[in-house]
Amino acid sequence: MFIRALLILAAASLSTHTANASDVHGASAKISIVFDQPLPNVPGKSMKGVLVEYGPGGSSSAHIHPKSAFIYATVLEGAIKSKVNDGPEKIFKAGENFSELPGDRHGVSANASTTEPAKLLAVFVVDSDEKNLVTDIKP
Numbered sequence: 001m002f003i004r005a006l007l008i009l010a011a012a013s014l015s016t017h018t019a020n021a022s023d024v025h026g027a028s029a030k031i032s033i034v035f036d037q038p039l040p041n042v043p044g045k046s047m048k049g050v051l052v053e054y055g056p057g058g059s060s061s062a063h064i065h066p067k068s069a070f071i072y073a074t075v076l077e078g079a080i081k082s083k084v085n086d087g088p089e090k091i092f093k094a095g096e097n098f099s100e101l102p103g104d105r106h107g108v109s110a111n112a113s114t115t116e117p118a119k120l121l122a123v124f125v126v127d128s129d130e131k132n133l134v135t136d137i138k139p
Contacts (some may be wrong), residue, residue, distance in 0.1 A: 003039050012067060014069060017138070023047050028055075029052050029053065029054050029059070029060045030051075030053040030054075031051070031052055031053075032050070032051045033050055033133075034051045034121075035047065035048060035049030036048045036049075039125070040127075044127060044128055044129075045127060046124075047123060048124040048125075048133065049121060050121070050133060051119065051120075052108060052109075052119055052120050052121075052122060053117065054110065054118045055112060056112065056113060056115050057111060057113075058111045058117075058118075059081075059111065060106075060109040060134075062102055062104065062105070062108070062137040063104070063105075063137055064086075064105055064134075064137060065100065065102075065106070065124070065133060065134060065137050065139055066126055066127065066132070068102060068127040068130060069133070070100070070125045071123065071124050071125075072098075072099050072121050072123045073098055073120050073121065073122040073123070074095070074097040074120065074123075075095065075096050075097070075120045076121055077109070077117065077118055078112070078113055078119065079091050079092065079093045079113060080092050080118050081108055081110045081111035082106070083106070083108035084104050084105065084106055085107075086129055089108055091112045095122050101123030105134075107137075110125040124129060
C-alpha cells in the first residue's frame with residue numbers, strides 16, 4: 001500500500017530527474033528520481049524515490065550510496081539480482097524487497113533475465129542536501 005501511494009505521488013511530482021548508469025558490458029539502467037520530499041518530522045532528512053529500469057541483461061556497476069542513506073527497494077517488474085557487501089547473490093522477483101544500510105556496498109545490481117525487462121523502486125531516507133545518490137566503485 002505504501003509503495004502504491006508513493007508511486008501515485010511520484011507520478012504527480014513535477015521534479016523528475018533521469019540518468020543512465022552503464023556497466024562494464026555496456027548495458028545500462030535508466031534511473032529516474034520520481035519522488036523527493038523533505039521529512040517534516042525529521043529535520044535535515046528527505047525521502048527520495050528512485051525508479052531503476054533494466055532492459056534484458058541490463059546491470060549497474062558496483063556502487064555505494066551516501067553514508068546517510070537507508071534504502072528499501074521493491075521489485076516492481078521482472079527479477080533483480082542483488083549482492084550487498086559479502087552476502088550471497090540473491091534474486092528478488094516482482095513484489096519482493098530488500099534493504100541496504102548506510103555504508104553498504106552494492107556489488108551486484110542487475111536484471112536476472114536476458115529476455116525480459118525489470119524494474120525496481122528504491123526508497124531512500126537520506127540527508128536532504130545529498131545530491132549524489134550513487135557512487136561507482138572502481139574494480
